[in-house]
Amino acid sequence: MAENQKQPELWKSRFINFHLYSKYPQVLSLVDSVLDDVIAHIKHRDKPKRTHTGKLKNSLSLALLNLYSLNKVNPMKYVAYPRNPNGFQRTRYKLHSIGFDVFVKVVDTLEELGYIDNHLGFYDKDFGIGMNSRMRANSSLIELFNEHKLAPVMIQRDKSEEVIILKSVGILKDNKKDKYVVDYKDTGQTNKMRKNLQIINALLDSRWIDLNVSDNDYEKIAEETEKKKNRSDIDFNRRRLKRIFNNNSFEDGGRFYHGWWQEIPKRFRKYITIDGKRTVEVDYSSIHFRILYAEQGIDIGDDDPYIIEGYEDRRSQIKIALNIILNAETKEKAISAISNKDKLNINKNTAIEIYKKLEDRHPDIKKYFGSGRGIKLQYTDSQIAEQVMLNLTRDNIVCLPVHDSFVVRMSHQIDLHEEMDKVFRGIAGVDTKRKKKKTIFKDNSYKKEQAKLYRGETIEGTEGVVVKGSDIDFEQLMKSHNEYSGYNLREGEWIEHKREHLI
Numbered sequence: 001m002a003e004n005q006k007q008p009e010l011w012k013s014r015f016i017n018f019h020l021y022s023k024y025p026q027v028l029s030l031v032d033s034v035l036d037d038v039i040a041h042i043k044h045r046d047k048p049k050r051t052h053t054g055k056l057k058n059s060l061s062l063a064l065l066n067l068y069s070l071n072k073v074n075p076m077k078y079v080a081y082p083r084n085p086n087g088f089q090r091t092r093y094k095l096h097s098i099g100f101d102v103f104v105k106v107v108d109t110l111e112e113l114g115y116i117d118n119h120l121g122f123y124d125k126d127f128g129i130g131m132n133s134r135m136r137a138n139s140s141l142i143e144l145f146n147e148h149k150l151a152p153v154m155i156q157r158d159k160s161e162e163v164i165i166l167k168s169v170g171i172l173k174d175n176k177k178d179k180y181v182v183d184y185k186d187t188g189q190t191n192k193m194r195k196n197l198q199i200i201n202a203l204l205d206s207r208w209i210d211l212n213v214s215d216n217d218y219e220k221i222a223e224e225t226e227k228k229k230n231r232s233d234i235d236f237n238r239r240r241l242k243r244i245f246n247n248n249s250f251e252d253g254g255r256f257y258h259g260w261w262q263e264i265p266k267r268f269r270k271y272i273t274i275d276g277k278r279t280v281e282v283d284y285s286s287i288h289f290r291i292l293y294a295e296q297g298i299d300i301g302d303d304d305p306y307i308i309e310g311y312e313d314r315r316s317q318i319k320i321a322l323n324i325i326l327n328a329e330t331k332e333k334a335i336s337a338i339s340n341k342d343k344l345n346i347n348k349n350t351a352i353e354i355y356k357k358l359e360d361r362h363p364d365i366k367k368y369f370g371s372g373r374g375i376k377l378q379y380t381d382s383q384i385a386e387q388v389m390l391n392l393t394r395d396n397i398v399c400l401p402v403h404d405s406f407v408v409r410m411s412h413q414i415d416l417h418e419e420m421d422k423v424f425r426g427i428a429g430v431d432t433k434r435k436k437k438k439t440i441f442k443d444n445s446y447k448k449e450q451a452k453l454y455r456g457e458t459i460e461g462t463e464g465v466v467v468k469g470s471d472i473d474f475e476q477l478m479k480s481h482n483e484y485s486g487y488n489l490r491e492g493e494w495i496e497h498k499r500e501h502l503i
Contacts (some may be wrong), residue, residue: 011131011132012074012079013132014074016081016082018077018095019157020066020158026151027061027148030144031311032187033148033432034115034144035056037113038109038113045112058102059105062103064141067136071320075142076313077233079134079135080131081103081132081134083120084100087132088103092183093181107133110135111135115137115138115140115144116136118135119134139317151496153498154235155237157237157240162394163242164190167182167244167414168180169247190250193243193386196390197242200241204398208498209260209274210236210272210276210487211268211271211273212272212273212278212484215483216483218486225263231263232263241258243256251379252375252376253378254378254382256403262358262402269437271440272400272407276491277411280408280410280413281363281402282406282416283402283404283435284432285433288323288326288374289365290428292377293365297430299430305322308358318354325338325358325369329368331369333370335348335351385406388406388423389401389428392415399426406420413436
């Protein structure tokens with residue numbers, strides 16, 4: 001067994017991003033400073049006839065940007081990188097000018113200079129497992145980051161990064177699905193989708209999108225997020241949306257992913273801020289079932305598809321079960337998935353009963369149960385989401401998607417309501433139903449925190465705390481400010497660095 005398998009911390013990693021760059025003078029100064037050390041070391045070690053300074057600088061810049069950005073997000077994680085020529089091949093999804101030989105030489109030199117911890121990858125044929133090589137900034141390099149006064153907002157993503165992703169699926173030996181990206185030829189459809197998404201992403205990149213929580217709450221969110229499968233660390237620079245299609249088809253899936261706000265626990269989404277302003281989240285109610293019924297020429301109005309006889313008090317469980325049924329490829333797979341879902345705590349006999357009751361409850365659409373129709377419905381809801389975001393973007397309104405819900409500044413919620421209604425009717429042909437989720441002002445803990453800031457009489461109102469004949473408790477205000485030091489720091493960095501570099 002490989003030695004690296006005995007070091008579980010090495011499995012915590014983020015794969016290198018080939019599209020990071022920066023034009024900030026602080027970053028350029030850091031790269032030039034380390035480049036001098038790297039070139040001097042290479043000349044002493046290898047005594048080359050010729051030094052390719054430009055290529056060395058490009059590789060060094062990419063390595064440093066990845067090391068820095070991950071260190072700020074999660075200092076315990078490693079940057080995973082390929083250590084073979086195939087891993088550096090240019091594809092639609094990796095448009096870069098980084099060469100394998102030069103990059104590896106730079107990494108090895110950084111290790112020899114004492115700037116990084118580096119661990120070679122491996123593949124164990126006996127166990128059928130392996131991992132890419134890993135590197136992580138050590139204290140010497142972190143000290144340089146601080147000396148050059150780097151800030152996360154200085155890290156940028158190249159506009160060449162592909163945002164329209166096509167995936168296919170393979171079946172592994174254990175019958176699990178293996179999804180992987182595939183190349184495709186651009187069409188009028190893909191070009192239009194990419195252009196629309198570039199418009200949306202340009203606005204997202206120009207705005208400060210953050211999470212207004214205390215440092216303690218941030219640590220709890222980060223820990224909770226890390227424990228969940230297929231979740232990334234909270235990286236506030238990860239604002240560029242990508243649209244992902246499945247089954248090698250541009251009519252399957254198509255939802256928008258990769259925004260950091262989509263991966264935090266949903267109960268914390270009410271703390272999202274846009275340009276420092278509070279937000280509200282609004283979602284489509286029962287969107288897939290309204291679409292399915294609309295295809296049959298039926299408008300379900302205020303009918304709730306998740307209420308069935310005998311399970312009136314278990315609506316949330318029935319909602320999960322019904323969505324499983326729509327996504328499952330067969331009835332048998334649907335029943336198995338329902339009975340094995342931890343959140344549901346339902347045995348197989350109960351799963352069979354629920355399936356039958358849902359068929360009786362929805363005779364007009366039961367032909368779609370266990371048909372895998374869900375992936376097609378995702379394409380329709382992604383078309384709706386695209387148009388809602390695009391329309392609001394053209395009015396300079398930031399709209400953050402979470403599949404069938406949207407987050408906007410509170411002052412823009414009427415605009416959001418109007419667009420959601422208009423777009424849904426235009427695509428589905430029937431009226432929709434919306435649901436506004438709880439805002440921070442409905443949160444009792446927030447009201448209590450606000451009340452602490454004032455001396456005298458305070459009255460709780462629907463929009464927080466109303467102050468009557470009182471003054472601010474400055475001692476409590478400073479305490480609160482210190483508890484939110486991370487949020488305040490990010491705000492200061494945005495104001496100082498980002499605004500002046502926006503295109």
